Amino acid sequence: MTRAISRGPGLIATMIVIVVCSGVVQGYLTPLLPVVGGHVGIGGVGQNNLYLLSQVAFAVLTPLLSRWGDIWGHRRLLLIAVAMVAVGSLLIAARPTTATLAVGMVAQSAVVGFFPLLAGILRSRSPEHGRVGMSMLVGALLLSIGTGGFVAGTLSDEHALAGLWTAVPFCVLAIAAAFALPTSTAPRAGRFNSPSALLLTAGLGALMLVLTEGESWGWASPYSLLTIVAALVLLAVWVVVERRSAHPLVDLGLLRNPRLAAVSAHTFCIAFGAIGFLGANAVYLGTDPADGGDGLGLGLGARAISLVSLGMVAVGFVGSTLTPRLARAIGDRAVLAAGGCVGAAGFLSLCLLHSSLPQYLVGALLVGLSTGMFEAATRALSVEVVDEAETALSVGVNEMALSLGAAIGAAVIGALWAGHTTAHGAVTGGGYQWAWAACAVVALGGAAVGLLFRDPSAAPTPEAGVAHAGRTA
Template sequence: MSGPAGPGLATRTVVPGLWAVVGFLVVVEIASGVLQGYYTPIFTDIAEHLGISEGDVNWFEAAQLMLSALAVPLLARLGDLWGHRNVLLVSTAATAVGSWILVFSPNFTTFLIGWAVQGAYVVWLPLEVAIIHRRTAGTPDQNRLTRRAAAMLVAALEAGVIVGALTSGALVEATSMEVLLALPAIAVTICFVVIWFGIERAPGVATGGYDYGGLGLLTVALGLVMAGLVLVRLEGVGSPWPWLAVLAGAAATVALVRFEKDQDEPLVDVRLLAARAQWPVQLTAFLFGMSVLGAQIPLSTFARADPDQVGYGLGASAAFVSTLVGVYVVSMLLGALLLPAAARALGPRGALVGGMLLVSLGYGLFLPFHDSTAQVLSNMGVAGIGSGLLVAALPAAAAAAAPADRTGFATGMTNATKTVGGAIASAVFAIALTATGSLDEPGVGTASLGGYLTVWAVCSASALVGALALAAVRTDPASTAHAQVGAAS
């Protein structure tokens, strides 16, 4: 695969057609970024269009997170069985259907269904990393090429977020809501065509059937936990019902682990997840999700708070909040592009540790420094660089620490655990921020500064725990022999 090297020159692996494949996947990730950035500036307009309160928009996020947590392991396993390209097509078709439902939704219920179905896009990046990892199989530079390609894909994702946010913000006053909502649906439909013609067909490498029992137990476990988190928001922390639901979910999780250990081809490969090279990566993804997914709304509401009225905040306009988001996304883009250099300098595990430490530092800086725009921008920039490193590095590290027939599962689980971490953090932060008011009902009350300090402390502490867990495990998750998976059995 590699050409001859001259004296003293390192040999570089050449994989014919690899970067053409990456180029097609970059288009998909730009569309993914558009989906993630497009709707944020226009949520108020969407609420007005549907005739609902702004607080009801939170149900869209809850529904999509629940579907994402269920869909990722399901589609990742199917990717290993049917072929990652085939399942990427299926998930893109589902995302397109959900996006078009949003265009023609006459009411809250149908829009909620469309928004949940659209969440199938969360499996795109893990499947793409699995495609690249398989495409480079048998080459000595497989892990390096996978990390490099993952960095490019995340860079495209973040660029798409910026493009999406700027586009919707510029067009919202110039066109109808139906036309505005049709643009991302068109983009996803184009992605389906790009994948169909641009990515070669490849069969799955896993054997065995599908674990329907595991799927049922996983659905029950996640459903109960997510229901408990929703009930915390609806009934309050003092109600016993949320905690009973969470406890029931925990019991279902124990049952799931025991059931999956006895399966030859489990949906959730708990033995792989327990492998010494794999569990630190998945734990890091869970803890990282607490900040990258859970802290978005608190950062926005803090920036909008008027310091003359509540004693904290920046008093920023909605337009300026978009600027803050842009700075954060650009810093994430920079972090993703730095991954190859960081991995060369620090090693794959060192790059993960460095990313978590930057996230911990960035949110930790909020505790003493949050009184000015410059301070907030600096803090978000530090956390953003670390987040970009992690978004790119986690799927690649998971793939490198998994057998060839389980790369789709391993990379997909980084998104699943990240989503669960974000959902749990979102509920915790809602409790912290509603001590003296309600974020879900504007005008009812105002969160305390102590609530925001709690949010930042949790984000900083969770990232630090992830860094320590990675550092404590001597085995490098990106270079471990796959034989260790068997040792965990």
């Protein structure tokens, strides 16, 4: 079976099964946590702590799984990652308690390794389909995130905990697909750097902690300041250890590659708004205008909110699948700049037009389109700008930029909201306006960074592969 799907469309179709599992896992718990939390006795603070725990796990596992894949084999680590996600999903569904939710969500965070490890296999086994393959994987991810949340919410309308089983069948299919994939032919080298891993884990954990809890602690409080200092010191020591190590966990020299640096900076900027905005999007859609500050909000129910999110990811799917053809027509640099401009236009539209659902959808759908464009473009380019042996690590660096951009964006939005609330705690119009404006400015920064990207001057260029991939698709 492996031989039959070792290349081309069959290989990509098998990978899509795994990516759909990733999307469902990332999307199905969000609308369920309030209901599940009430059932098992977890309040708002506890739910936020679960979110914090999963974000720390995301940040930590991204470089670890990527590096292990480059050392020990992409398919082997992919099997381990899929198994972790399956065990976590089954644990949550079979016995939902505070402890099992915490352990299960940490195990589910192994989905962050799917894209880097799949990229390593795709590049080594079917490089001529790299661009179109990555765009299709991103499109499938976006659609499955939205669909997973909608299905889980619908199931939980009938029974509070029924939606927790949403991810389990997809995990079973993903395990079968992972066994069917071929091994990567990329060379393996190096040893795992345990001290570096511990420093990075502690530094990123402290950083994610202050980003998530800074608003409740107070950004100028001793807790926040001490945590920020600890994060900076740990990460600074990690950088020193990495530079002196013969076997670094994350080769920081990769960022001396101006093409990868531009791609990762663009990813950070667009993720700041496009993904950091998702939580704020749900809050605005669900706020009753009679309760919100300045009469803002649309007062939608859970199912209606999930439909808006599904519409955003559907538009993102279109943007993702069209990105390879657009890159062939206007070039990678123009695609990156266009994605940033589309995102900025979406947030500016929200600043001006947000009093009704049709008005709001204009800006929200533009943000969704930008999300699909940047995820497809940057994930494909992060594969192409490095040597084959560094593929998973390079994609992992880009995934870290995405995670940090989204986390910092969400933290900035939360801080702007905290400074613009009514006496009853509702966000005022000024809070929303400042948040949307901040996302627009950072998106324009991403467009500017995209203009710094340069195609390699030496021939042959990847464009030949893009054209071939586009025709094949």
